[in-house]
Amino acid sequence: MGTFRIEGGHSLKGEINPQGAKNEALQILCAVLLTPEKVTIHNIPDILDVNKLIHLLKQLGVKIEKTGKGSYTFQSDELDLDYLTSEKFKQEGSGLRGSIMLVGPLLGRFGKGYIPRPGGDKIGRRRLDTHFEGFIKLGADFRYNKEERFYGVEAKNGLTGTYMLLEEASVTGTANIIMAAVFARGKTTIYNAACEPYLQQLCNMLIRMGASIKGVGSNLLEIEGVEELSGCTHTILPDMIEIGSWIGLAAMTKSEITIKNVSWDHLGLIPTNFRKLGINIEKRGDDIFIPAHKDGYEVQSFIDGSIMNISDAPWPGFTPDLLSIILVVATQARGSVLIHQKMFESRLFFVDKLIDMGAKIILCDPHRATVIGHDFQSQLKATTMVSPDIRAGISLLIAALSAKGTSIIHNIEQIDRGYENIDERLKAIGARIERIA
Numbered sequence: 001m002g003t004f005r006i007e008g009g010h011s012l013k014g015e016i017n018p019q020g021a022k023n024e025a026l027q028i029l030c031a032v033l034l035t036p037e038k039v040t041i042h043n044i045p046d047i048l049d050v051n052k053l054i055h056l057l058k059q060l061g062v063k064i065e066k067t068g069k070g071s072y073t074f075q076s077d078e079l080d081l082d083y084l085t086s087e088k089f090k091q092e093g094s095g096l097r098g099s100i101m102l103v104g105p106l107l108g109r110f111g112k113g114y115i116p117r118p119g120g121d122k123i124g125r126r127r128l129d130t131h132f133e134g135f136i137k138l139g140a141d142f143r144y145n146k147e148e149r150f151y152g153v154e155a156k157n158g159l160t161g162t163y164m165l166l167e168e169a170s171v172t173g174t175a176n177i178i179m180a181a182v183f184a185r186g187k188t189t190i191y192n193a194a195c196e197p198y199l200q201q202l203c204n205m206l207i208r209m210g211a212s213i214k215g216v217g218s219n220l221l222e223i224e225g226v227e228e229l230s231g232c233t234h235t236i237l238p239d240m241i242e243i244g245s246w247i248g249l250a251a252m253t254k255s256e257i258t259i260k261n262v263s264w265d266h267l268g269l270i271p272t273n274f275r276k277l278g279i280n281i282e283k284r285g286d287d288i289f290i291p292a293h294k295d296g297y298e299v300q301s302f303i304d305g306s307i308m309n310i311s312d313a314p315w316p317g318f319t320p321d322l323l324s325i326i327l328v329v330a331t332q333a334r335g336s337v338l339i340h341q342k343m344f345e346s347r348l349f350f351v352d353k354l355i356d357m358g359a360k361i362i363l364c365d366p367h368r369a370t371v372i373g374h375d376f377q378s379q380l381k382a383t384t385m386v387s388p389d390i391r392a393g394i395s396l397l398i399a400a401l402s403a404k405g406t407s408i409i410h411n412i413e414q415i416d417r418g419y420e421n422i423d424e425r426l427k428a429i430g431a432r433i434e435r436i437a
């Protein structure tokens with residue numbers, strides 16, 4: 001279990017270059033299985049989850065070449081599909097959430113796809129019904145081995161396009177179904193599709209490879225099946241969740257930080273929601289400039305004066321992945337705010353650590369927490385904690401950087417799962433953080 005030691009209470013200053021988006025990279029890497037031709041991808045983040053997926057692709061026989069920092073070529077012309085039913089895959093395939101998206105492209109191109117129950121954050125139930133119901137609608141046979149927790153889909157005679165209304169706008173589910181449907185006979189219509197920038201990027205990449213997809217960016221997609229796809233070049237967007245994390249870090253540590261090349265047009269409601277906490281976010285070209293909030297920041301109120309509420313919703317709503325960060329930043333705001341995590345039922349439990357540090361939070365139920373901000377009148381106190389999931393982990397790290405004294409965070413693999421070289425990048429802007437195990 002890796003550990004960070006953090007000496008808090010110091011302001012930071014400088015420029016940050018956001019990494020490539022984790023959740024986009026996981027989709028895009030799976031899409032390289034759709035063609036025997038070479039696919040070049042730039043801006044791949046060097047993080048645990050992505051490296052695990054690249055390892056799985058290698059085991060599957062994909063020819064992989066690293067051509068520069070964050071740049072790789074992939075060629076899926078001689079795959080070893082037997083790996084998919086091997087004991088090794090049953091172990092390795094369950095190491096991350098994103099591996100579930102290997103199934104769609106394999107089913108579409110080879111008529112079969114298998115996956116052990118995927119890993120990822122333990123933040124509540126994470127069912128896969130949307131994925132498999134979509135494959136079944138396209139004509140696949142489905143089986144699930146409960147003992148081994150191993151899923152399989154097969155379509156000996158190929159897939160056939162159809163209309164489907166997804167039960168929920170699942171992000172990885174939509175990506176999976178799209179990647180199967182690009183080879184289905186005829187037209188597939190997906191309604192209630194997720195439409196995060198991750199998915200827009202995936203669809204645009206598939207279109208460049210020769211797929212026919214209409215409705216990109218909306219929740220109604222129409223896919224006309226094709227016989228084959230060709231190679232392409234794709235560049236991953238900056239990670240909007242990392243960008244939100246840097247905004248929160250800057251405010252909470254009263255630091256002046258410039259976040260470079262954020263691809264502002266793809267940030268949706270992220271700036272709006274940080275502004276609800278009174279955080280000053282300046283757009284400078286495609287950069288975000290956060291001034292040092294020397295006098296703190298004040299929670300805004302609604303037009304009718306009622307208490308501020310920040311909640312998640314499927315895109316273009318506010319991403320659930322930033323609510324933990326919003327929550328920690330609220331602990332030092334002037335005023336109170338209700339944080340409502342609608343999607344996941346176990347993602348707010350980490351607040352007990354913040355309460356230990358002196359934050360004023362009432363966990364109303366597993367989905368809702370009321371935060372009464374300190375307005376920096378009282379600093380959080382350093383403590384020892386264990387990072388329970390990726391976003392709680394970065395939130396605790398932000399809390400530790402603002403706290404008085406030296407904190408210890410264990411299980412930082414959770415943070416490394418999604419944040420590239422976080423300790424060195426923080427040090428570069430003045431943070432006192434050491435990786436001690």
Ligand SMILES: CC(=O)N[C@H]1[C@@H](OP(=O)(O)OP(=O)(O)OC[C@H]2O[C@@H](n3ccc(=O)[nH]c3=O)[C@H](O)[C@@H]2O)O[C@H](CO)[C@@H](O)[C@@H]1O
Nearest residue numbers: 023097098125126168169170171172173314320321343344
């Ligand atoms: C690898 C990856 O890309 N992971 C992201 C992906 O996970 P993932 O694709 O696994 O998440 P899903 O979109 O399937 O669902 C997330 C949760 O939200 C619930 N749900 C979903 C849609 C909906 O309309 N209503 C609803 O309640 C689901 O029941 C589930 O509990 O999307 C999540 C939701 O943005 C993010 O937190 C994860 O970071």
Ligand SMILES: C=C(OP(=O)(O)O)C(=O)O
Nearest residue numbers: 097098120121321390391
């Ligand atoms: C929940 C997340 O990741 P995963 O879906 O990979 O567990 C996340 O990125 O916040």
